[in-house]
Amino acid sequence: SQQGEEDPQALSIQEGENATMNCSYKTSINNLQWYRQNSGRGLVHLILIRSNEREKHSGRLRVTLDTSKKSSSLLITASRAADTASYFCATDNSNSGYALNFGKGTSLLVTP
């Protein structure tokens, strides 16, 4: 079953703009991760935030986590056409061997 829900389902922006995607989940977590998937291909790990962290940065990525609201956001700044992909949040729990529970994803289109 899907653990998370991303919002919006689809997002279209122009190069240079910022893109914000949100994720909500249902149960307690150890970590929350964001992955990117280019069309029909495997997933690439972007960033991990632990349950005791509130914000994390990696390059043009900024992730926040609010465990009281069971939600996270991914901000991509100064977007590029190459950022066009689907973005998934995934939660894990040590009780399940750190198997990932994914949301349905946000489809991001960045136009030149």
Next chain:
Amino acid sequence: DTGVSQDPRHKITKRGQNVTFRCDPISEHNRLYWYRQTLGQGPEFLTYFQNEAQLEKSRLLSDRFSAERPKGSFSTLEIQRTEQGDSAMYLCASSSPGLGYNEQFFGPGTRLTVL
């Protein structure tokens, strides 16, 4: 080692046939996971191994699905008596205790089409 590899990349089969997919993880990773992804959805966890031990298999979709990792290296996922509803992308991922098992590295997937 360049990453997780999966074979074949595409498989077309007729309903009722058996299919087997292979996954070769990153060599030093002792955890291996299988996921299924249908169109428009996120990946769905199926099963995982630590070395050769299958530690979780309750999430396999039915008794037609089975997985092995006999020597703790590569793994196979078999689907018996395939059904049209089995059409999906099957993804394999591996991870290492050095990463705290948190970050998983995914292969390119095997896309299964059942006619």
